[in-house]
Amino acid sequence: xxxxxxxxxxxxxxxxxxxxxxxxxxxxxxxxxxxxxxxxxxxxxxxxxxxxxxxxxxxxxxxxxxxxxxxxxxxxxxxxxxxxxxxxxxxxxxxxxxxxxxxxxxxxxxxxxxxxxxxxxxxxxxxxxxxxxxxxxxxxxxxxxxxxxxxxxxxxxxxxxxxxxxxxxxxxxxxxxxxxxxxxxxxxxxxxxxxxxxxxxxxxxxxxxxxxxxxxxxxxxxxxxxxxxxxxxxxxxxxxxxxxxxxxxxxxxxxxxxxxxxxxxxxxxxxxxxxxxxxxxxxxxxxxxxxxxxxxxxxxxxxxxxxxxxxxxxxxxxxxxxxxxxxxxxxxxxxxxxxxxxxxxxxxxxxxxxxxxxxxxxxxxxxxxxxxxxxxxxxxxxxxxxxxxxxxxxxxxxxxxxxxxxxxxxxxxxxxxxxxxxxxxxxxxxxxxxxxxxxxxxxxxxxxxxxxxxxxxxxxxxxxxxxxxxxxxxxxxxxxxxxxxxxxxxxxxxxxxxx
Numbered sequence: 001x002x003x004x005x006x007x008x009x010x011x012x013x014x015x016x017x018x019x020x021x022x023x024x025x026x027x028x029x030x031x032x033x034x035x036x037x038x039x040x041x042x043x044x045x046x047x048x049x050x051x052x053x054x055x056x057x058x059x060x061x062x063x064x065x066x067x068x069x070x071x072x073x074x075x076x077x078x079x080x081x082x083x084x085x086x087x088x089x090x091x092x093x094x095x096x097x098x099x100x101x102x103x104x105x106x107x108x109x110x111x112x113x114x115x116x117x118x119x120x121x122x123x124x125x126x127x128x129x130x131x132x133x134x135x136x137x138x139x140x141x142x143x144x145x146x147x148x149x150x151x152x153x154x155x156x157x158x159x160x161x162x163x164x165x166x167x168x169x170x171x172x173x174x175x176x177x178x179x180x181x182x183x184x185x186x187x188x189x190x191x192x193x194x195x196x197x198x199x200x201x202x203x204x205x206x207x208x209x210x211x212x213x214x215x216x217x218x219x220x221x222x223x224x225x226x227x228x229x230x231x232x233x234x235x236x237x238x239x240x241x242x243x244x245x246x247x248x249x250x251x252x253x254x255x256x257x258x259x260x261x262x263x264x265x266x267x268x269x270x271x272x273x274x275x276x277x278x279x280x281x282x283x284x285x286x287x288x289x290x291x292x293x294x295x296x297x298x299x300x301x302x303x304x305x306x307x308x309x310x311x312x313x314x315x316x317x318x319x320x321x322x323x324x325x326x327x328x329x330x331x332x333x334x335x336x337x338x339x340x341x342x343x344x345x346x347x348x349x350x351x352x353x354x355x356x357x358x359x360x361x362x363x364x365x366x367x368x369x370x371x372x373x374x375x376x377x378x379x380x381x382x383x384x385x386x387x388x389x390x391x392x393x394x395x396x397x398x399x400x401x402x403x404x405x406x407x408x409x410x411x412x413x414x415x416x417x418x419x420x421x422x423x424x425x426x427x428x429x430x431x432x433x434x435x436x437x438x439x440x441x442x443x444x445x446x447x448x449x450x451x452x453x454x455x456x457x458x459x460x461x462x463x464x465x466x467x468x469x470x471x472x473x474x475x476x477x478x479x480x481x482x483x484x485x486x487x488x489x490x491x492x493x494x495x496x497x498x499x
Contacts (some may be wrong), residue, residue, distance in 0.1 A: 004073040007063065008246075008437030009056055010239060010430070011079040011159050013037065013099060013261050016052065017430050018059035020066055021437040025457035029066035030430055033058050038096060043103035045132070046096035049085055049161045056162055060226045069227045074444070075166065075218065075234045076436030078242035079159025081179040082130075084137040086152040091170055095148050097158060098137040101261075101298075101343060103352055108136035108143070112181065115197040118278065124194060126178065126185040126274060126282025128350045135181035139198060156206050159236050166234045167216035171207040174284040175241040183208075185282060211237050211286045212443045235440050239432045240266060240294060241286040243402075246428055246435025248454040250287050253397035255389075257382055257415065257423070259405030263300030265347075265385035267293050269394050279348040279388045286439055287447055293394070295347035295385030299356070300378050301405045303340040307374055312367065319408070322371075326410050329372040331417065331470040332477050335360040336369050338377030339485055347385045349485070353492040359484060375411055376474075379418035380481040386419055401464070402426045417470035418478065425461040 004023040010016065014037065020029040033055035038046045063069075082100035085093055098104075109131050113121065121129060129136060134157065142149040156164075157176040164170045177183040177190070182205065184191040190205045214233035223230035237245075244266065247256055255267040266283070271291035274282065281294040299306070308314050308322055337359045344352035356377075358370060389396060401423040405411045416423050428434055442450050 003071055005068045005071045006437040006440045007060070007072055007075045008242075008433035008435065008440065009059065009075065009077050009162065010242070010433040010436060011052055011056070011077070011162060012239070012432075013080050013101065016055040016059060017433045018056070018063050019430055019433045019437055020063045020068060021434065021441075023441070025438070025453060027434065028068060029063050031059050031062040037099075037101070041104070045099050045101035045103070047099055048096050049093040049158075052158065052162060053165050056165075064227055070229065072228055072232060074232055074440035076242065076438070076440035077159045077162055077234065077236035078239045078432040078436040079157065079162065079176070079236065081157065081176060081238045081240065082133045083158045084134045084141075085156050085158060085161050086138075086141065086148065087154050087156070087170070088151050089153045091154070091164060093161070094151050095141075095145070097161075098132075098140075099158070100132040102132045102137060103343060105131040105136035105140040106352055108139040109352070111139065112136060112198055116194055121181075121194065122278045123274070124184050124191050125181060127181065128278050128281075129181040130346065130350060131352050133179070133181040135194075135198070138200065138204070142200075152204065154206055155204055159238075160206065163215040163234055163236050166218055166222055168219050169216040171209055171215060173209055173211040173213070173237065175211050175238040175286060177208050178282065178284045179238060210288070211235070211241070211284070212288065212446070214443070233440070233444065235436070235443050237286045237436070237439060238283070240264065240283055241292070242435035242439060243432040244268065244292060244435065245286055245438050246431030246433075247400050247402065247426055248458045249400070250285070250290060250450065252291070253395045255396045255398065256400040256402055257406075259300045259378070259401070259403035259411060259415075261300065261302045263297040263378060263382055265295045265382055265389070267389050267394055267396055269293055273392070273394070275388065275392060278350070293389070295388050297340060297378065297381040297385070298344060298346055299340040299342040301403065303338070303342060303356070303374050303378055304371070304405075306342055307370065323408055323410055325368045326372045326375070329368050331473045333369045333373040333376060334365060335362070336365055336373040337477065337481055337484065338370070338373040339481070339488065340374070340377050340381055341488070345381070348388055349489045351489055351492055353496055354488055355492070372414075375414050376418065376477075377481070378405075379415045380478050382415065383418050383478055384482065384485075386421075399423045400426045400461075402431060412464045413467065416464045416466045418474050420466050420471045422466065423464045425464065427459045427461040
């Protein structure tokens, strides 16, 4: 039996994670490191690329303690999407990375939509454009930091920076490129039409190679530093693509709801679908000829963290203890409704000016009512995502619930009740770095044997079924939630037009 090992690294927004996986799919070691997020101005969100590399270096040193590094045959990278890294001629970052949570580029988004056109941009890229995406962030740098822009030789997405450190080569691949706002989904290359319309040179953008093609081999000096074999291939993809790999989502009809900082509803479908109402992200799957589509809310678990740390100002209580007592609050939170628009919203509104809030408050409500309302509000937002897929007649045969929020039984049951769908709790923890390791194993084999691997490695997890009584309670509350959300959206749009 083979005794090869594989490493998977996930560059998240708040945490970087790593796994060491055996050839049989057994996780031999896991570790993680926190990542700082810098907010030098309101609505700004930045991270230092060197801090990413420092975290990954620490992760590799920690994984090495488990042994087996001499048997590692490949490394897979997974990374946060949409962000911008600017490099000088020597491929050194020349400013902090602007990450997906950033909200500074409203004017640039408007400029892109005006010059390219809403419908044409969506037809080309398969995605709406939103602030925090690489393209508007780069245009913001061009307008507001001309010296930095003049020094910028090339740009990339975040995980490409890690691949550069490991292999000495800078390029990208479709799963990340498609999330920039500048990539032609049909031509599978940077869109000359979009770049010409916004006044950017093609030379600013890196080479694009298939996701299944390695970035290159591990540099000898890096291999020596961490005790790894020199020259082993390094692969990479977006966190959504690698997360799908880690959960075994490779067939149409499979879906996942991920409750992390943001919330994602991802459905595997036939390739080439397009939402004429521009509500979905068209994603690239790591496995070729496989379609992947995402609806998203920006503030999922972030909403509860904001309430706990900023409103209650509780940084000491563990989340399990913080959730205690919510189960005693009835479905519907006795009339309190929460809209999780703390950073604007994506599906279905794609409106960065939307703002969240509680409605229905009275003196009869307490902290636990508000906590339950937050979970219900995030669940209502994910139900709006589900409605988009249903309206497009995309079959959803199974849903896996994953992410930090999915670890809590209260989140699990409320999500199942609101969506009125049975949901399976994944048995795979840290699915993005695990998926990156799986990708590193199977990409050289053109994914032959992947189905058999999943059957032996991914077991069916606990199934959470909706409670019929709660489903009935939530249906009219959801309609009220949508009514308020639609009104907020219209009001925000009017304010934007009058500016």
